[in-house]
Amino acid sequence: MFNDKSNDNMDVSVLLNQLKEANKQMGQVVETIDQISKQTHLLSLNSAIEAARAGDAGKGFGVVASEIKKFADKSFLTAKESKTIINNIQTKANEVIAVRTADVAYDTIDKIDRNLFERNCDVQAWATFDAIKNCLCTDDSDRFKQATALMKNIVDIYEVYYDLYLADLDGKIIATGVNQQTVGQNVSNEEWFIETVKQNSVYVTDMYYSNNAGGYTVAYSCPVRDNGGNTVGVFSTRFNWTFIYEIIDSARVGTTGDIFVINKNGVVIASRDRNGILKDSLMELEAVRKAISGDLYGYSIEKDRSNKMKIYGYAHTKGYNAYKGKNWSVIVSETID
Template identity: 55%
Template sequence: MEKVIVNNLNVSKLMNELKEDNKNMQGTMKKIKDISIKSNILALNSGIEAARAGTAGRGFAVVATEIKKFAEDSLNASNESEELIERIQQKANEIIAVRTVDIAFDTIDKIDRNLFERNCDVQAWATFDALIKSLTHPGEDTKQAAQALMENIYTIYEVYFELLVLDLEGNIVATAKDESLVGQNMTGREWFEKTIESDDVYVSDLYYSPSIGGHTIAYSCPVRNEDGKTIGVFSTRFNWDFIFDIIERVKLDQKSQIAVINSEGYIIASKNKEEILEKKLTHLQAVQHILSGKETRGYTIENNCIYAYSLTEGYNAYKGKGWSVIVEESIG
């Protein structure tokens, strides 16, 4: 996969070099056009002077006519060349746009696959006996067993801020890391209420959690007893820095930008972390296309930039949260 990414970067570099050569060619053609216009004016003035000279100026008039014809032919050729250069420039932009759309799709696909694994994690771990017993037989021993298991998971997986077990009343029974959370009540929290209400896995949108000091997503799953009855909730706090890592590894030109946006158009991941949940991109036509449901993948050309976009398709059982990746590529 890394080889493909590097090749894509080379394509971007080559296409930008082609565009730069096109610009230089446009400058050269402008000089030729200016010379043609000046030659035409010179030929016109020469013809006028030859006419004034009468018989003595006939020979010069023939030369002036030929110069005028040459200037007109040169000007026509210059105009045709400019049209050709514009078409080449347009094709170069289209090639860059198609490649940039591929980058947007590849990035959101990587994110979806990562989050799909987190979706599987919470469902699998909610079935562990130690967690179930901490709810069916509450006590210090079962609590410690659940905590030891979650601490082990936390250490091995490295992608979570915290793991929690809660009873049906919303009380935190055990944690993987911060024991001070035990006993706190989460009734009223969307992730808890939605899990109980749907009796199914619930994935929150990105939010900033003061208690863990970072941006996170809550994955929550019902915990069931042997009879299949829901007896509590198991919930994880995914460390969003691992999504930042995916964004950082995307190979782009230095002038290019990449961002993940949520279903409201807010940036939730980019190379500038100060933008997270603070900046909206709804002013872009590309984002408007996504949010309106018109297109799930494509590009727009706005403000001398290509904006490629790709809406999440989810991955297997994980349906996604309506997020998209936007890639900005300058064509100025």
């Protein structure tokens, strides 16, 4: 679905480390100049003392000592200015990397929003299919068979869904696409069913683990209406969260960097190493607090839990078209310590 182009360009971490090494070498050269300046300054001081002791005979040597001191002072000032320039180069380099991490975060959340916008459209379209409506509105003897066949076909074609469910207004599942053992279950107490009926419109859950689906998912649910516009049931899909990882894995993140998708509470719902899902909170990070507060785009430079200095770029969802998003954010980090 998404192509990984992370090898097209040199790893940003490699470039950053090369820049840091070059700056380190420049710093060592400046330190050498600084040491020479100090030694020269000491030499000029000793020379001035000896010239004073020599009286008239040492006047010429005193002039030389004075010039040496001027040279030492100038070298010392140049070394100090060079240190400032080197620090500025490192600061600007970090800022460039920071902007880049924010760009990667923005691009990633945008791709996720666009993908989930399609899922939002899917459920609304399928809820209007005749086989789905007839299953709730007619007494045809084969209505359940037809609905099941359609839903199974949809799952096979689209591939990004674990399963599809059709429930009547009592909350009883009357047809599914894959797991037929769920038929007959009562879901009237489930969030997705309650909110869809209550709001009488499309309802999208946050990411969660579904026992029926057997994996992490997002449920998209839509009212099913008869020809008179009356709600007669709920059609619901279970998006396979693993497809989000195709987006995560294609993000241009360096080998010493990382990427996370977090929910509105700062809890990790996707990560490059797949660890800490729905368990780890990143709320201790300033970047995360800014992101979940609704700040659409930015970065911070701060220490992580292991006290390493890192750059954190972040981007907050702005949704896509009619899909408003779930207040998720993407956080991208690069190590600079």
